[in-house]
Amino acid sequence: MAASHWLVLAFKTLAALGFIWSANLVILYAC
């Protein structure tokens, strides 16, 4: 239970970091 909770949190954090990285690049190159 606890392990799966942290796994889900880690996955969500990775997804957010991926979004931040991609969106920052879009802003940097497109704006």
Added chain:
Amino acid sequence: MPAERGGAFGYWRDPLFLACLGTYVVNRLLIKPNLHHYSPLFHGHLNDVLTVPVALPAYLWAYRVIGLRPDDAFPRWWEVALHVAVWDVFFEWFGPHYLHRGAGDPLDNLSIAGGGLAAWIIWRVVAARPALRAT
């Protein structure tokens, strides 16, 4: 997505976001192409000032979809501050130094932070007055 739980921030329907996005589009399509000389305001600082009110709602919406943001509250001070810090580093240091894109300028950092502070104050005022919120 239940907008009522924990606030009523409209993300892409937020009036400040829409007004600032409109300002960016007008500057990009109408003002900048018609300027004959470099303008520090229209070619530089205006975009920096608009960074938080235009970009932050999109970022927060993404966190909401991912499941990291627990509610639809108006942007909290630390959410604004954290993104200003990340964008300052990314756009004024990482971009110019490692991607050779953009130019690091302390005034740009100040513009991003100033725009963030102004946006946060406006969001606080709107959050306190339900009549001003997006429907």
